[in-house]
Amino acid sequence: MSASPVAERSTAMSRFDAQPIRHFLGVIGRTVFVAFMLAFFTLPVLWLVFAPFDKTPGLGVSLPEFTIANFRTLFKSSSALSALRNSLILAGGTAALVLVAGSLASYALSRVRIPGRDMLLYVLLLMSSIVTGTAAMVPTFQLVNELHLIDKMLGVVLVIGAGTLPTVIFILKDFMDNIPKSYEESARLFGARPLRILWDVVVPTARSGLAAIAVWAVVQVWGNFLVPYILLRSPDKSPAAVVMYTFYTEGGQPNLRLIAAFALVYSLPVVLVYFFVSRRYGFRFYGGIKR
């Protein structure tokens, strides 16, 4: 959306090039490039489109012998639906947490000069990579255990939330920095208090960034296996990422019929969330570290 003025102008300008050959080569080049990219990005996904509806899915892509029996089998197993529900709770909870805590914090960090602010952000960003890693699993587990949050969704939300917050703050602050300050001053003169300004002015102005971050956070939670597996106990709390790994036969052979069907069902919500969010709020990053 933001790019379209450039696009229009440049096509308009190309008429003045008066270099038909170069123009023609450009078109060819673009077409080849787009075709190649399209092939590269669609090829792996084909399996996800066909295999779930195949009576006997294999690892190769083939036109299916159409059936929806795989889904029927899948939904007969009680864990599939509840797993999706649990994933939704975890993803929603984490997204809400990081959006609220992240926008409050990034706003404060963007507007008020705190000594060592930038350093703090980088340190947090770097540390997030340890904790989302496996080496910190033991401390994390013991901590969560001490806090009596084992087998509680909240524990998972807090751990993943803490792991994603630095990145969220890092990116959101960028958005906050880009909001014209006069918006807030104006609201402030009308008597709006800081929280109200944040809610009425800053959040709506930064919403395409918030939306992008929300999708990013949802994707992070949606795919995380290790944290929920280790922190949750009750099978009825298992999210889809954990359940995905249980579709194996007695001997540990992947059950392709269930995996194919579940992979589709499992991927669909994030795709829908993305679609909804990008339609409604736009989806973009500013980017650009400023000094």
Add this chain to the structure above:
Amino acid sequence: MASIRTVKLTKEYPGGVKGVDDLTLDIVDGEFFALLGPSGSGKTTLLRTIAGLESVTAGQLFIGSRDVTQLDPGRRNVAMVFQDYALFPHMSTADNIAYPLKVKKVHKAQRYATAEETADALSLQGLLGRRPSQLSGGQQQRVALARAVASNPDVFLFDEPLSNLDARLRLEARTFLKQLQRRLGVTTVFVTHDQAEALALADRIAIMDKGRIQQLGTPRDVFRAPANTFVAAFIGSVPMTLIPGTLAGGRFAFGEERLELPDEAATTAAAMPDGTAVTYGARPEYISMSSDSRPGAIAGPVQVVEHLGASLLVSVAFGDQLVQAVVDEDHEPEIGATVYLLPNPRRALLFDAEGTRMADDAPAEAGG
């Protein structure tokens, strides 16, 4: 409605830079008051200090009878129109105008009724549903005004609200703004770097430089009787010609040239010893040009001729000095031709070595 008073107001930035320096000022209730100055002069800082957007380092600030020095900006009951209008991009015109009322928790129906009313008054009918991005610059400016009006403030603060408009629109908006202010009668402080705008709009003008007021007065005062060379150079659509020189035998001397002393300072200057350094100032509008020699006129070759529409601006060289005169369009001189310039002694000014205007009955207008 309220007056504004600052008492020894100082705003010091970290690092010791003073945005506003020990400033005492009274703005009368209902007055249209302009703060004029080049960028960095402290005019915007003063405006933002009045708004409460900048904290005060020392001194006091009153709006009406209230001491608002430490008061939160939201409680000062002032409204500000920003240079970029600060319209909320995610809100429609109606929402934007109604926003101050929303903050004040006015009932929804009531605030949209007020918004509509205000919009009507500012000729914004039919635009209520649009987003700012769908409005023209002039419309945006009026929405910003409407939003300020709708909040029913004691004081309007305008931060260069016309600078983002193109030249023609700016003239229209100027008239509109003046009308609106007359009608509402709300005390208005207006920041601008455009002296013409200030002269056209303001009841009184404060010309600022380096955090201090250089001169405070009516447009007529500051134009006719600038307190010092800074004001003299700043005011006027063509800058005043300022010629440094000395007093010599009851006349003003620069190089080989001699000019009669301005009337208003003639007595004072005549009493001063020869050789005293002074600056002679004359607005190009008050310098007449002829191709024939005249008594008291100085002669030099034409360097540049600029068309100003109905008149011409002619620059004439005297040694290393350039003196300008505004002449009738019918009398366009040849480049290089020798012409004779004669300042009108009733309108010419004399400044002392510090740049302060000398006058026989001083201090007349300054500080008014």
Add this chain to the structure above:
Amino acid sequence: MKHDDGDVAGLGRPRAVAFALPALAIIGVFLFLPALWTLWLGLTNYRLTGTAAAHPKVVWFDNYRTALTDHEFRGALWRTTLFVIGSALIGQSLFGFSLAWVLQRVRKPIRSVVEFFVLLAWIVPSSVSSFLWFALYDRRNGTLNALLGTKGTAWLIQYPMWSIVVFNTWVGTAFSMLLYRSALGSVPPSQLESARLAGAGPGAQLRDVIFPHIRSHILTNTLLITLWTFNVFTPYLLTGPANRKAEIMAGYIYRTSLRVGELGQGAAISLIMIVINLIIALVYLRVLRERTP
């Protein structure tokens, strides 16, 4: 009431701290604390099971010495470097920028379709995407072999690094594309036009107008994707735990910590990773500072 520069909403420091507090508290408890604990573990011979689990001993820098002299560690580090250069710096950046650049110039329906699939690769859960590529690369029934006519090629085993580099490029290009799209959108059209009028071709436009304008975006993108790629775990899901020729740092730490159970050693390697990340970040920031006027 004390206002700071830029504090336009009148937060004031106390309120700013209050605003930042929830996030900082969560980060402090669930990120900082485990991280410190992990650093401590790195100085011990702590294990998940066995005697060292009951009575871990402080071994000071033995773990670090072990790691730095271990050829497996160095191998993993080397492969990670190749992986980052190949998939992030070359693959994702190049594809992401080219897509952002080219898609500006194609019709909207095509642009939407391409963007959708690029984004799909990014948002599909990692377990699914790794399975999709596992199927694609399969030696016997894989689509890739069928397409290329390379029957019986076990891509993941015969070309392990290429396999994960291509895979990760596929997964991560979307972020760079999005970022560069908004970056390119922020280049003033007037500057491009004046370059065009001066006769600049696409290459010259890129060099003289676009790159200088989006430098900070390039650096943000490079920094983030480098750090992410350095720590990414997903290729491990694709290759399985045993494919040493494709083992990168995250997988190596996982294997050391959980499969072998040497948590102390794993923690030490994690710290080495952080230090490397820190160096990368500092280098980028330095480049940024030097070039920014």
Add this chain to the structure above:
Amino acid sequence: MLTATAALVAVAAGSASATTPGTSAGTAAGGTAAAPSGEAITISVTTNAISGGKNSAEADFFQNYVIPEFQKAEAAKGKNVTLQYQPNGVDDENYKTKQALDLKSGAGADLIGIDGIWYGEFADAGYIKPLDDIVGADTVKAWSGWAQIQPAVQALTSYNGKLYGIPAGTDGRVIYFNKDIFAKAGLPADWQPKSWDEILAAAKTIKEKVSDVIPLQWNAGSSMGEATTMQGVLPLLAGAGGQVFADGKWLGASQALKDVLGFYATVYGSDKLGDPILQQEAQGRDQSFEQFSKGQIAMLAEGDYFWRSVIEPKAGDFPMANRDTVVGWAKIPAMKPGSGIKGQDFVSMSGGGGYVINPNSKHAQEAWDLMTFLAEPDTIKALLNGAARITARDDVNSEVLSKDPFLSFVAKDVLPITAYRPAFAIYPQVSVALQEATDDILTGKSVDDAAKAYQDKVVQLAGADKVATSG
């Protein structure tokens, strides 16, 4: 990759041994505090199984049989016990991590199913305690089922001479071969090699005479995980007279190890009798199962699990309708007759697993009740549900194995010559080092280099004084 130990736990966790009804009355007198009659108690049990996924039948067995029957049995004793089953069904490393973390933190299920080789490391970490310490020596001794479990099998759940749980089942390893392919190559249907050379000779014959067939897959590479050690390296090592742990020292780069690696080098390197890439694939073991079931592999060294769960004609993962007529089996020979450990001509390896009571359990007595309940003949038979499988109990074995000639063969001919892995905490790491040594061979390194790399690793793990280089 996950199959190897998964299968073992499945066996272990699934088929436990039995107790005679009424033992519990005796155990209650044994000193441990039993819950007062009527008080509501909830206990939990966990294994690496989940309904509809991995080890589905086992999960269903807990849900549909154990929970109601056990609660009934407890009620009969006047106890109001609710049993909960916590399913997992994931990669074994993750399962192990979760149990270790739980036990460390004083959390976790009351009764936990674990692999036999985890007992040592869990015990060393203080995560689990000897049964005597938990429910009292008298109670433990009073259980009648011990008489049916041979001492060698009890070793599975023992560490340093102390019992930590009741073993569930065990198994044995053989060479499976496809009689059809053998017939084409002119090899006998009752083939029984007496040395490694005879194995290799048969494979070479097949390579020459039968096309499009992989003559021999012998588990190798770390992709196969513990399966490589269990049915690849260790049987060979035993045949070369080596042991992974003997006389207080771990195996180093000894001649026996070099012989083993030399065998691999012949199979996968010089003579190309097997497919080295297959051994490295993430799903390689399953792939080898599938190819054997399709008649594309002539010889495969595997455990009895392969027979009863993989190529089982009806419910196997890769069912072979003609399994009983086409698939032959042979004992694994020593390198040369008499060169095996204890001078044996033939060798095998066995594993298995069992349950362990969580030391933090508030209801250890009921957990003991459950553990013994799971080891009752009736419970075991309910789990087997008509299938044949080698259990820990002699009485059950003699009853269920009679129907299956192969499993009888394992019980009768293989178990007596089998060996177990050392139950020391460091074993899994040594095992990984062995797998990596075979990896080196698969990727073309020399035997000496692979042995040297292995030696370095073991020295690093165990300390130079704990590693034997010769022997």
